[in-house]
Amino acid sequence: MGKAALAGIGLGLATSTLAFGTASVKRNKKVGIIGLDTSHSVAFAKAFNASDAAPDLGGYKVVAAYPHGSKDIKTSVERIPGYIEDVKKLGVEIVDSIASLLDIVDVVLLETNDGRLHLEQALEVFKSGKTVFIDKPIAASLPDAIAIFDAAKKYNVPVFSSSSLRYMENAVAVRNGEIGEVYGADAFSPAKYEATHPDLFWYGIHGVETLYGLMGAGCKTVQRTYTEGADVVVGTWEGGKIGTFRGTRTGKSGYGGRAFGEKGILDMGGYGGYRPLLVEIAKFFDSGKSPISDEETIEIFAFMQAADESKKMNGQAVSLEAVLAKGKREALKIKI
Incomplete structure (x- = not known):
């Protein structure tokens, strides 16, 4: 056998060993869940722990969970025993x-349904140095959302937060340039009320994140009006581009949207489930790099806060820059 053939075999063996070694390392990465008051916790654990889990889920396994969790949101608290x-x-x-969870895991899924608890719980994770994904909403206020990212920087811990709606197949296609430059977009989702959270933060965030997944950051002003059965929020981006979010309040509603670009129009189609988000989470756990900038996630919450401000002002336009500036001032008062 010639030297080239032997070299080829050696290279193949080396590659196989590397692949096996990498897989072994990933299989040893243990995931901890904080909060068993949301169906996401069970769905994510099932996906990661499935015996036939695909390689793109990184080989991560959920090994432990701390169940609490919402304390006073009845619909969430009642789920905990079953979950x-x-x-x-x-x-x-x-x-x-x-603390017990952090002793036995490598990375964390902060799934607590109640955004009011996220800063407190995230701080404990940050101080341990563990990489963490924080499920929606990242917080129940704009200042808390800003403080979470400030704390992540302080403790040098990677953090990522997103709704799974950002990863609908056609939304990803739009971001990858399928219709060229995006001139505008419409998005919609249910927008259920929850008295403990600012209006759109609880459920409307799904549709707002869809909108930002299409438009990107850079919104300048926000106006909000109410039409029969829905709140409509209109954002104006740089160059006069318009993005709208319709949060449906009555009847059955799905998730979706439409993007308008230089090469055509693309409907988002149906919701494809959690898997695309979980693949992104696995990549994030591998790399320690969030696929979404801190600034964009913070802007999403500023957009929703501005929508609340506009509602109080009977639909007048609200400056996102002003809302962000106020949120940052208030975040400085939070001890991290």
Whole structure:
């Protein structure tokens, strides 16, 4: 056998060993969940822990969960006992504190449904140095959202937050340039009320994140009006580009949108589930780099806050820059 053939075999063996070694390392990465008060916790654990989980989920396994969780949102609190049993069946250990969780995991999914608890819980994770994905809403106020990213920088910990709606197949296609430059977009989703959270933060964030997934950051002003059965928020971006969000309040509603670009118009189609987001989370856990900038996520919350301000002002336009500036001033008062 010639030297070239031997070299080829050696290269193949080296590649196989590298691939096997990488897979082994990933399989040893243990995921912890904070909060068993949302269906996301069970769905994510099922996906990561499936015996036939695809390689693009990184080989991560959920090994432990701290169940709490919302304290006073009835619909969330009532889920916890059932979800504890659901994840136990997946081999997940239930622990009695976040500190206990952090002792036995490598990375964290902060899934608590109540955004008011996220800053407090995230700080505990940040201080441990563990990489963390924070589910929507990243916080229940704009200042808290800003403080979370400030704290992540302070403790030098990677953090990523997103709705799964950002990763609808056609939304990704738009971001990848399928219709060229985007001139405008419409997005819609349910916008259920929850008294403990600012209006759009609880559920409207899904549609707002869809809109930002199409338009990107850079909104300048926001106006909000109410039409029969829905709140409509109109954002004006640089160059006069218009993006709208319709949050439906009554009846059954799905998720979706439409983007208008230089090469055509593309409908978002149906919602494709959690898997595309989970693939991004696995990549994030591997790299420690969020696929979305901190600034864009913060702007999403400023957009929703500005929408609330506009509602109070009977639909007058509100400057996003002013809302952000106020949020940053208030965030400075938060101890991190």
